[in-house]
Amino acid sequence: MSGQLLRRLRTAAAAAVLSAATVLPIAMAAPAAHAATKVDNPYVGAGVYVNPEWAAHAAAEPGGSAVSNQPTAVWLDRIAxxxxxxxxxxxxxxxxxxxxxxxxxxxxxxxxxxxxxGRDCAALASNGELGPTELPRYKSEFIDPIATILADPAYANLRIVTTIEIDSLPNLVTNAGGTATATAACDTMKANGNYVNGVGYALAKLGAIPNVYNYIDGGHHGWLGWDSNFDPAVQLLHQAATASGSTVANVHGFIVNTANYSALKEPYFTVDDVVAGQPVRATSKWVDWNRYADELGYAQAFRQKAIAAGFDSGVGVLIDTSRNGWGGANRPTGPGPTTSGDAYVNGGRIDRRLQAGNWCNQSGAGLGERPTAAPAAGIDAYVWVKPPGESDGASSQIANDEGKGFDRMCDPTYTGNARNGNNMSGALPNAPLAGHWFSAQFQELLKNAYPPVSGGGGGTSDTTAPTAPTALKSTATTASSVSLSWTASTDNVGVTGYDVYRGTTLVGSATATSYTDSGLTASTAYSYTVKARDAAGNVSAASNSVSATTASSGGGTGNAGCTATYKVSSDWGAGFNADVTVTNTGTAATTSWKVTWTWAGSQQITNLWNGSYTQSGKAVTVTNASYNGAIAVGGSTAFGFGASNSGTNTAPTLTCTAS
Known part of the structure; x- marks a missing residue:
């Protein structure tokens, strides 16, 4: 299967009301604001609703009471x-x-x-009740009644987080308009504009309610992580956010990995690791030129790209971690063998699916990180938007009045299609309709949970917290960053990561014993502590505190300097992608950089990421983005671009200047 094809993947009772709210763990510096006043991150300092219907199902399962108090989303998936x-x-x-x-x-x-x-035009399991042309019904019978209820003053003190129309806009990027995996249904929805206008209408109508926080779907790294999909997806989301009377002000953030299985972090490989002399991005069928390996890196990059495209600089991202834990006996404990790119990635990847395009009731999946507020830079929360145990789709045809069809990707005997590289579906057998309770799936998720669930049927029940990290120190500073290192913690069941706090605010997480806090103010003192987390979900006491002061904006007394290296990552004749690495070769941290060159042929840049560019004839100038101008001495950053070409693709000579 060619990289060109695979880079266009598509993945797509009632009980008494619980009286106790689940509060997401977060260090608070001050009491939270009243919900009617918009806050930057609605999850910080807040409890989150536990759906009593889902909780009753979960608690009825063996071991399910260990997680039945977790907050999950309520799905409004039909008018009824x-x-x-x-x-x-x-x-x-x-x-x-x-x-x-x-x-x-x-x-x-x-x-x-x-x-x-025409919901979810590339899959049948989640097809909806409204036909492709029924936008008026969508507005008047679905969005308008929801808005009326949400605007009721009785609910003014709630922070209402809405996930707007998953799987819709990403489908228009990868499965419509002449792509290798286009479907007639997606072509129709792209042509009639009802996805874009429907999302815009929902954003405008719900965004007008003061205590509503809209998050729109950003797919996941295994769907939109390729250069050819990433930029078009962000641009399409911006188009929808400004359609039907909406503005970007109605978008509080984005959500990725909704109802999907992509790993939060891949600790044992990166796409740039070199095996047998070549980066695995080029040699691993699993990666297949994707620029991202996991959801956290993808989410943070997506946020930056969206801000550059015109979304508000304060937007956050949610990551659905309900089913991406991938624990259990098959979880790797280290990198794969270095005999080939495939062996290296397949032996070390946490995500154990047969292919990243597989999306339906995946065998071997586990519960992921528990819902948590502000777990990493730019991330508003880890959330369980897809309630664990609710089916993605039926394994066979089931008559129903919910508009849900039979999708072969939910059939465990199906051998696949172009969207999943013609691999087996990896689906569990005997699944019910999408959204219906699937006991066998819940048991699978509980057994393979990572971090493990105490008392959850296969996880550890250890309750001993790790020792606190020691010897925390600042190893380097620039005008906008502080680099830290510390000595590892010890633990009974194994440390899985470290949380870094700036004062009382969680600013990021690391799997290694080092972290760089960026985006800071020059000539400012900051104080840090670090806590360890283990495989059972226990958290250590804080490390020692360390203070560090960022450099002046002038970069100190040293001299700034840089070099730039150029590499074509893929070339298909009429066009190509290239990566440029900028390295600080001076004696002081940079605050900005510029790379220039002159093409020898007719190359024309069509899109560029992690920088800004101008091209006049054959002359090209690229300057840093707002977030990557500061490079420590000896450090590097990178930008990449796509370009068209109608002649000889000769590599140019690059000139780099820095200040």
Whole structure:
């Protein structure tokens, strides 16, 4: 299967109301603001709604009570879900239950808004009730009633987080308009504009409510992580955010990996690791030229690209970690063999799917990180938007009145298609309709949870916290960053990572014993501590505190200097992608850099990431982005671009200057 094809992957009862709210762990510097006043991160300092219907299902499973108190999202996936029925709670019932759980404290309730006309045009399992042309019904019978309920003053103190129409806009990028995996249904939705206009209408209508926080779908790294998909996806999201009377102000952030299985972090390989003299990005079929290996790196890069495209600089990202833990006996403990790129990546990757395009009821999957507020830079929260144990789709045809079809990707005997590289589907057998309770899947997720679930049927029940990290120190500073290192903690079941705090604010996480905090203010003193986490979810006491002062904006008394190296990463004749690495060769940290060159042929840049460019004829100038101008002495950063070409693709000579 060619890289050109694979880079266009598509992955796509009631119980008594619980009285105790689940509060996401976060260090708080001050009391949270009233919910009616918009806050930067709605999850910080807030409880989050535990859906009593999901909690009852989970608690009824063996070992399920260990996680039944976790917050999950409420899915509004058809018009009837708004009012509910005698056997299921409607929107008002959930909001009333959330008010009770909140008990007057800051509180988040999570909703999935999911009923676009011609919904999920590249999959059958999640097809919806509205036809491709029924945008008026979507507005008047679905979005308008939801908005009316959410605007009720009875719910004004809730922080209402809405996930807007997953799988819609990403499908228009990869599965419409002449792509190798296009479908007729996606071509229709791209042509009639109802996805873009429907999302814009939902954003405008719901965004007008003061305590609603809209997050729009950014796919996941195994869907949009290729250069040919990444920029177009961000541009399409911006188009939708400014359609039907909406503005980017109605977008509080993005969500990635919704209802999917992509690993949060791949600790044992990166796409730039070199095996047998070549980067695995070029030689591993799993990576296949993707620029990202996991969701955290993808999410942070997506956020930066969105800001550069015109979204607000304060946007955050949610990552759905409900089913991406990949623990259990098959979880790798180190890198794979270095005999080939495939062996290295396949032997060390946490994500154990047969192919990153597989999305339906995946065998071997486990619960991922528990819902947590502000776990890393730019990330508003890890969330469980897809309730674990709710099916992705039926394994065989099941008659229903919910508009849900049979998708062969949910059939464990299916041998695949172009979107998943013609691999087996990897789906569990005997699955019910999408959204219905699937006991066997829940048990699989519980058994393979990572971090393990105490008492969850296969996880460790260890309750001993790791020792605190020691010898925390500052190893380097620039005008905008502080680099830290520390001595590793010891633990009974193994340390899985470290959380870094600036004062009382969690600013990032690391799997190694070092971290660089960036985006800081010059000539400013900062104080840091670090805590360790283990495989059972225990957290250590804080390390010693260390203070560090960033350099002046002038970069000190040294001289700034840089070099730039150029490498073509892929070339298909009419066009190519290239990467440029900028290295600080001076004696002081840089605050900005510029790379220039003159093409020998007719090359023309079409898109560029991690920088800004101008091209006049054959002359090209690239300057740093707002976030990568500061390079420590001896350090490097990189930018990349796509270009068209109608002649000889001779590598240019690059000139780099820095200040």
């Amino acid at each position: 879900a708004i009012s509910g029925s005698s056997s299921s709670m409607g929107l008002r019932a959930h909001l009333n239950a959330a008010v009770t759980q909140a008990a007057g404290k800051p509180f988040v309730v999570q909703l999935v808004i999911y009923d676009l006309p």
